[in-house]
Amino acid sequence: MQISVVTLFPELVSAGNRCGMVRAAIEKGRLTVAGYNPRDWSADRNRRVDDRPFGGGPGMLLQPGPISGAIDAAVDEDGGTRPLVVALSPQGQRLDRHVIADWAEREQPLVLVCGRYEGFDQRLLDSRVDVEYSLGDLVLSGGELAAMVVVDAIARRLPDVVGDAQSVVEDSFEADRLDHPHYTRPPEWEGRGVPAVLSSGDHRRIAEWRSEQALMTTARRRPDLFLQHGPTDNERAALERHWLAGSNDNPGQPTDTRLITGGGK
The missing domain is CATH 1.10.1270.20 (tRNA(m1g37)methyltransferase, domain 2)
Structure with missing residues (x-):
């Protein structure tokens, strides 16, 4: 499965690729994760990707040009099935296990677009993004941690990644119930x-x-x-x-x- 992450901090994605189930999925050839930095598509000599919002207000907004350039490159890179482009933002619908299970089962390529600052220019969302998702009712400094959560949740559901597949079946939420208490040694x-x-x-x-x-x-x-x-x-x-x-x-x-x-x- 191919997952591309559009982010100003691709080093965070690279760090996540070296750990746990994500690393196992990559080493077993079940998953490929690549980062795309919008600064590489900036027309500014200082690689700037943000500007002030029209109408005033606090903070800065991500410009549509650099973000769309990175998304387009990620979409074109796959060359086969068109990826689903997902923006990770507090305005999105809440992400849950059903969505993750569907993505993992179909293994449809994904492009995860990470927000920063005050968010995205609406024109970028309208022209490039298929759906917006949020981890919950909270605000992060950027979408990178959310993207890493998505990647990890998908990785552990891919075939032959988790050593004991039954452990995935018995996870919390899998039957709309939380997990039971667990105990180990010493008694x-x-x-x-x-x-x-x-x-x-x-x-x-x-x-x-x-x-x-x-x-x-x-x-x-x-x-x-x-x-x-x-x-x-x-x-x-x-x-x-x-x-x-x-x-x-x-x-x-x-x-x-x-x-x-x-x-x-």
């Missing part, structure tokens, strides 16, 4: 033990415990996931058992009573 640390069921050797009980813990964690921390896709009747029964019956392991009510009353359907 006791700072006076805290490991739940006895995990040492029981009973794989059925362990699977049930993990499923139930994931259910409770999701209900407490991310009830919105339930309200989008459930809960199922069995999950609602488990919630009733733990919260309405006053379970010692999971005290307190869920943050949204619709999880139990059925409003999530």
Whole structure:
């Protein structure tokens, strides 16, 4: 899969390519990541790429010329399937696992365009960009960290990159549920033990415990996931058992009573 990153700081992209799953994907030939610096397409002798906004206001805007030049070069470089051009900005729709999974499965080339300063000239977005995405309700100094997140999230979903493919399937969000708690050696640390069921050797009980813990964690921390896709009747029964019956392991009510009353359907 080919990913091109349009950025004023290509060295950040290069650094990310040398680490973790991204490095593994590149070494296995599953992924290629290249940086394109808009300064290389600047008409200014000082390689300037920003200017003051029309109408006044604080900060500077990225000029459309240098950015479009870098995008066009990245698009032309692929030579095959036209890449999807994605601007990373706070104004974009929220990026989630479904989008990442789709990109990784189709292996469509991507051009990730990183913002800086006060953002992009609207004409650049209108003429070159297919879609805008945001990591969430926060503002970064630039899109480079967001681009690195996208690259990493895609890399670990590509075939033969992660050593145990099952670990990807069981990640948080993969079934619209958060992950269950995990424990490793030593069996006791700072006076805290490991739940006895995990040492029981009973794989059925362990699977049930993990499923139930994931259910409770999701209900407490991310009830919105339930309200989008459930809960199922069995999950609602488990919630009733733990919260309405006053379970010692999971005290307190869920943050949204619709999880139990059925409003999530």
